[in-house]
Amino acid sequence: MGLRRRFLVLPGLLFLASAAFSAAEEESETQLTIYRDNLALVREVRTLSLARGIQTHRLTGIPARVDPSSVFFQPLSGPGVWRVLEQSFAFDATDADRLLAKAKGGRVLVTDKQGQTHSGTLLGALSGDLLLREGDDSLKVVKSDSVAAVQLFSPAEGLVTEPSLAWILDAEKPGTYRAALSYLTEGISWRADYLAVTGQGETTLSLAGWATIENRSGVSYRDCRIGLVAGDIHRAQASYGPPERRVLEAMAAAPKEASEFQETPFAEYHLYKLGRKADLPDGEMKQLPLCGPVTAKTRKAYRYEGQKHAARVETTLEFENREGEGPNVPLPGGRVRVYQKDEAGGLRLLGEDRIDHAPRGERVRVALGAAFDLVGERTVKESARLAGNTRKETIEIRIRNQKQESVNVTVAESYWGDWQLLGKTPPVLKKDARRVEFEISVPARGESVFEYQVLLR
Numbered sequence: 001m002g003l004r005r006r007f008l009v010l011p012g013l014l015f016l017a018s019a020a021f022s023a024a025e026e027e028s029e030t031q032l033t034i035y036r037d038n039l040a041l042v043r044e045v046r047t048l049s050l051a052r053g054i055q056t057h058r059l060t061g062i063p064a065r066v067d068p069s070s071v072f073f074q075p076l077s078g079p080g081v082w083r084v085l086e087q088s089f090a091f092d093a094t095d096a097d098r099l100l101a102k103a104k105g106g107r108v109l110v111t112d113k114q115g116q117t118h119s120g121t122l123l124g125a126l127s128g129d130l131l132l133r134e135g136d137d138s139l140k141v142v143k144s145d146s147v148a149a150v151q152l153f154s155p156a157e158g159l160v161t162e163p164s165l166a167w168i169l170d171a172e173k174p175g176t177y178r179a180a181l182s183y184l185t186e187g188i189s190w191r192a193d194y195l196a197v198t199g200q201g202e203t204t205l206s207l208a209g210w211a212t213i214e215n216r217s218g219v220s221y222r223d224c225r226i227g228l229v230a231g232d233i234h235r236a237q238a239s240y241g242p243p244e245r246r247v248l249e250a251m252a253a254a255p256k257e258a259s260e261f262q263e264t265p266f267a268e269y270h271l272y273k274l275g276r277k278a279d280l281p282d283g284e285m286k287q288l289p290l291c292g293p294v295t296a297k298t299r300k301a302y303r304y305e306g307q308k309h310a311a312r313v314e315t316t317l318e319f320e321n322r323e324g325e326g327p328n329v330p331l332p333g334g335r336v337r338v339y340q341k342d343e344a345g346g347l348r349l350l351g352e353d354r355i356d357h358a359p360r361g362e363r364v365r366v367a368l369g370a371a372f373d374l375v376g377e378r379t380v381k382e383s384a385r386l387a388g389n390t391r392k393e394t395i396e397i398r399i400r401n402q403k404q405e406s407v408n409v410t411v412a413e414s415y416w417g418d419w420q421l422l423g424k425t426p427p428v429l430k431k432d433a434r435r436v437e438f439e440i441s442v443p444a445r446g447e448s449v450f451e452y453q454v455l456l457r
Helices: 010-019 023-028 096-102 244-253
Strands: 030-035 039-050 053-059 072-075 082-090 107-112 117-126 129-133 139-142 147-152 164-171 175-185 188-198 204-215 221-230 261-266 269-274 278-280 285-297 299-304 313-320 334-341 347-355 363-370 374-385 391-401 407-414 419-422 428-431 435-442 446-456
Touching (some): 030 188, 039 053, 039 188, 072 082, 096 117, 096 147, 117 139, 204 221, 261 285, 285 313, 299 374, 313 374, 334 363, 391 407, 391 435, 435 446
Parallel strands (some): 030 221, 188 334, 299 407
Antiparallel strands (some): 030 039, 107 147, 129 139, 221 269, 261 269, 299 313, 313 363, 334 347, 347 363, 391 446, 407 435, 419 446, 428 435
16 A cells, blocks of 8 residues: 555645744745654755756655655745646656566576576566577576575666656746745654653652664655644545654753653644754754753552452552642643662662653643552352343442552543443542542551442443
8 A cells, every 4th residue: 555545635734834934944945744643744945957848857765655646846946937737746666576577678687596697678577577589689588586696787768766846847938946845755653752760758850751763764864954843634535545871861860851842732633843953864863952951849649450460560650730739831742760769879760651642731641550458359249130131230449559558549440332330339539431530548558448339220
């Protein structure tokens, strides 16, 4: 499926992305608007030297994973003096079969698996079998299963060995003109990575966010403006048939307010604009400060879901993303690694989790892992069938705590269909059509036990 897998309808996206940069930036700079789902909108300024009349102009430096239908070309100088009559995208060296098909009529040297060579003019290639005309005008067929290598000496005219765009242009007068070229391409993406460091009491954490940008497009971009879009854009589905330690040290050493990005609302998303120009070479992964470090007040919480994990009690750290409590900035969804400083000042990993996009004012929960000193036990003590499809169950929940301090544990239970709690229960934290949550206090080096009854229909 390749390039045609899925792409946005272009005009609205081009308009929104262009609006994210100033007019001065648009006139003179390469811009990359990078989305999280392996997609980027590229805008470059190209200079064209044109003769008078109708002519063909080929532009190279185009990624192989470009969506040709998204290409947008806009004159910046000489408007009305020249125009595009036709546009095409060509890249013949995408695979061996296509390359051989386009190389018909050229001279080739074929090396077979026994090391023998066969030279001549390539007349055809069918399912890997090669038909050659040798120097004495004799014909030879080299079977595909015997071919080790094929060398092309004089490719056929028109063979395109690198991705390129070709335009048929009409210019009223000769001259040098500038034009803006915009296109969507796969192979460029970004993600958010966060480092959170807590103290011994785990009542506060220092949170730093980094943007990890990766370029696998096949093209290097130099001296460009970079904007990162946080949010989940809708993309139309096309149907075409069936170095962590170094990063940690850098993040831990980052000064307060080290972010190089300026965050602004952008349509229904958030845009992070890098405050300087940067290079994004092909094949490189680049990391830039996104936010922080900032201090957040944290609360440790414990959660037991006995229907999923028989004994496991999960530990989470929670903080409010609001002024006076936490970062108070929109946090793009991403991976959060939580470390704790030990007595010697070193860092030890407590756990990692992925968070969703967290706007200002929302609570952020980061799962750390299983609490070693807490053990849960869920027992169905009674299950009785009543009239029809109605059933009554008696459930016992037992939480054992080997810590030296008491803890509060949230117990989550899930049910399908119609259900109703009967009799006395612990305090209910949350209740909806499929879930109920209880909160219980478990004493130090002790246990808490409760029973509840539920009527299921």
